Amino acid sequence: MGDKETKTETETESGYRVVYEKYWQDIKKRDPDEITAVRAVSYSSDTHQFNVIFFDEEYIADSVKETICRKADGHVPDVVATIVILNYLAFSQPLPESSPRWVSVKEIPGGMIFYTAFHKTAISVVIEAFGHQAGRLMTAARSLGGQAGPFGDTSVVFRAFPEVPLCVIVWEGDDEVKANATILYDPSIEFLLQSAICIDLGIYLAAQLKRLIQYS
Template identity: 25%
Template sequence: MCNINAYAEAIKVFKEKDPAEMAGNAGAVYDKENKKIFLKYLHANIEVDFPSGEIISDAKWELVKNDKVLILQYLTGTTGAMPRNTWIAFIQLPGGPHHHQPFVLEAINPLAEEFGNKIEEFRKIAPLFGATEIKMGDYGVSIPVFAKLPMAVCLRQGDDEFPPSANILFDAGAPLHLTTAALWVLGVELSRKLRGVNGQQYS
């Protein structure tokens, strides 16, 4: 999903920005003396060096290149707008209909297959990403992916007539922080991490 050019471009844009302004807009903290930005990403503590863009994390899962690009894109792209506390589906994002089916196939369906009939297992894993329960489906959570960009995941158990289903939703203000292409990657990475694809340690 991510290529070397995307990462290089993210670093280039990051270097050209004012670190204090980026931190302020992102809901992060800038340490001027050590030239580092501190923020949360999926409940993990993230440290970003300025201007190199080098990222250190205490996450229990591997911080892959997609994550690094997303963190840099969030820092450089956020407008500072607060969450709107209204959920929208990927298809409702700008240009969302053009990429909705791949999003369903790569992010949503795998969650349904993994947790649709194992909601109790999901209930134990979700809080490790900072999730709080919300009334949605048979079980739903809100996850503060970034300080100003929450996402929601909901599950519905299957029965004799219908298979289990899931959904990943975005705060309505998400386009004020990341492009639709970046939000697509973000949703896929959230799905992967909840499913343990990147080597999470849930102990």
């Protein structure tokens, strides 16, 4: 069993490495001006670095060293956050005009096939952490720049990137009512991240919220 788990972890790391290298190559093939024209990022031609705001913190993406770190302290984000940031830069295309609204993962093109895994690894995590203490969600959310939303017993709107909002909603449970939660996206997400990376983003956010409440 242990060998199987180790192999699975190794395969996962290898898969992320392939994606990591591909996204960097995709980014480096682009004219930086093309990326900054359609993304809320800046670029320095002197240092060959992009400045990216991710959950209210500034990160430096260095296209020469092929590294990403937080500007304030040099912290290197975990592999999921790194892949999300790289996809955000690599998958840059103009946004169409649209009216603000919220959609579930099922409504994102290609999202339906990921829903079962998404519920298990993101929504269930939120329910477990906040389903019986919904008020704690806002406490955890502050560190990620979250703002109170209008839904459920408690909801919080986050900005993964300046133009990428997510909304986490919790309906608190008790002895008679089962707790529930969801994570919603703006439909423009399909032009900002690939569908699989949208899933990774929700999973990352749920994990960060659970981690933050454990240490609050």
